[in-house]
Amino acid sequence: MHLDILTLSRLQFALTIMFHYLFPPLSIGLGALMVLMEGAFLWTGDKEWEALARFWTKIFAVNFAMGVASGIVMEFQFGTNWSTYSRFVGDVFGSALAAEGIFAFFLESGFLAVLVFGWDRVSKRMHFLSTVLVALGALFSAVWIVVANSWQQTPAGYVLVSHAGVARAEITDFWAVVFNPSSVQRLIHTILGAWVAGGALVASVSAYYVLKGRHAGPARKALALSVVFGAAAAVLLPLSGDASARLVARYQPAKLAAFEGLYKTADPAPLTLVGIPDDSRQELRAAVRVPGLLSFLVHRRFGGVVAGLDAFAPQDRPPVAASFFLFHAMVGIGTLLAALFALSLWRLRAGKLYEDRLLLWGLVGSVVAALAANEIGWCAAEVGRQPWIVYGLLRTQDAVSRAVPARHALISIVLFFVIYSLLLAVWLLVVSDKIAQGIEPPEPAGGALTEAK
């Protein structure tokens, strides 16, 4: 692999976005759960809900700081490493980014202050309102960034014009950009994925406490809440995935062919469960297929043409093996998580979840799987878009900065790697400290109560 500015910039973007994307899904998911916890406290007056809300607020704050710190890198990086891309899309893409700042980040970061530091400064209602606004802010930021990314997948509402002799996309219809063909479905899919991640985080820690016999009251409450919440999101995810995939079939057929490892156009087309793409022979090895199912998923009948990779010029095809494995890994992990949460919900209803140690350990591990599925899903979406940075309009290889020497990018990527490794280690340390310290018991009037061992 030749370490030119293109390769290095792609590596750096992958590194920085994957690091960043550990945090937003947790913020979005945990934000929603904190609204429910604090709402339950206001509704019932049960102090255990307040203790839970306070505990998770601390984890949320650390997580949010990491998201902010790594997020600002993403915004700058469009300009530093992808300046040709920025010149091309700025007219369209920039508005979404600016709207994200104005509508989402100010809301989030402003009221986060009240959320974290305001417990004793504002009324309960005002604090709850702040929690709601922070959770909404996290959602809004997802809206704008997914809109911008979806425009790269399925561009709409623009016209190509020559600006000072160079082609660029200019906006013609703002709402067509916002509601481009894939943005709504991809947004739903992203948010459901984030909710599963948030549900899995709370379920994981709560299941751990239940297993260790700590905080019996609040831990069981949080476990029940997160299992219901996580199960709802995890079961809806495949439906949203199906809707998204049909849009991919319609607007990005080469991407679908790569996801499915479909080298040759077929009618009816089978759905591949497992297999190993072999580019040299242009076929899947050791494939297990369900006949006609891909045609069914695309056309809703067991017949109908699905374009294979052979329908596209070689220079327009995504890397097949990476797309195939990433996509199948996402679907596989997502299915396992849906099964785990559905099973947990069923055991919860039967009143047996708190004693089912095997299932509880499964929930403890679920947060890793959920974060992995979120990351892998995004990788699949981005790798499957290749070789385009803006689908059908601008190739990734033509989008990189021309003014940056490769050695500068090498310096920055090494530093990012070192700094992010350090931050990841510290983040894990700090969060596991918090989990080990546990939930501070609610203070009854008349003095603090020490926790019974």
Add this chain to the structure above:
Amino acid sequence: MDLRVLWFILLGVLLAGYAILDGFDLGVGILHLGARDDRERRIFMNSIGPLWDGNEVWLVTFGGALFAAFPEAYATAFSGFYLAFMLLLFALIFRAVSMEFRSKRESPLWRGAWDVAFSAASVVAALLFGVAAGDSMLGIPIGADHEYVGGFFLLLRPYAILVGLLNVSLFALHGAIYLDMKTEGELQRRVRRWTWYAFAIFLTLYLLTTIVTLTRVPRALANFERLPWLWAVVALNILALANIPRALLLRRAGQAFLSSAAAIAALVGLFGAALYPNLIVSSLSPEWSMTLLNASSSDKTLKIMALIAACGMPLVLCYTAVIYWVFRGKVELGKSSY
């Protein structure tokens, strides 16, 4: 008004908002190691704890607005200043996480390490913002194709370093005045002493920078002939600066803070006046400079953005006001503090 001019002004407003608000956060960071013990350092961090995050959003929004309104300038500046921007990013990352991480463990070694990271990151960030402003004043080598053709060390010219140091001293002054409002007792007395030192250093660098700017960058005054009202910005700058020692002597920290905020706003205004109608001046040929005309987005985008700003900014100002009201007064260390 022409949409390009409107967005040039709005970018100035965002930049001034950022410099005023995150300026005092960075200033507190610059002064952080001057706090003697753990309690004092916690007071410093908690004085900005609830606010720095929202303040940094002004920079994020400035970046997004520059991207949207003048994508050519955004692309050229960010790729041209590559290593400098990376350094700035690392500084902002450490500034953000060090506050969050420091409080989570008791060990003095742990806390000391994050104290140093926090302070160093604040100094580097403040310095780099100033260096960037200095380089923008001088102009940078931009070719006919709008690409930067200089190296990294070219950016570290003496004038740029001078403006960088000026900015560090300005933020230190602004931060010290802010801490004056947030602290009490012996710590407050010490902070007040620092305010005077910072003011003396700033004033020296300010006079030096003014002289060098007037001799080395004659372009800086080019717009003043056509737009004589710009002298009012100069007057505001001088009056605001002059009011700082007065307010300090009268023990009116709030008034001193408003004065340093006004001085920062005026400095950003003068910076804009020196650049206009350029965004990035090419030191190679004036024809290759990136201007409001050749670097901007389409009218349609500028109009949409103006609508977004008109809807969003009043909300932003409302909740900024609410947050600052909730966290007014002296710092009290409590259970939810850092």
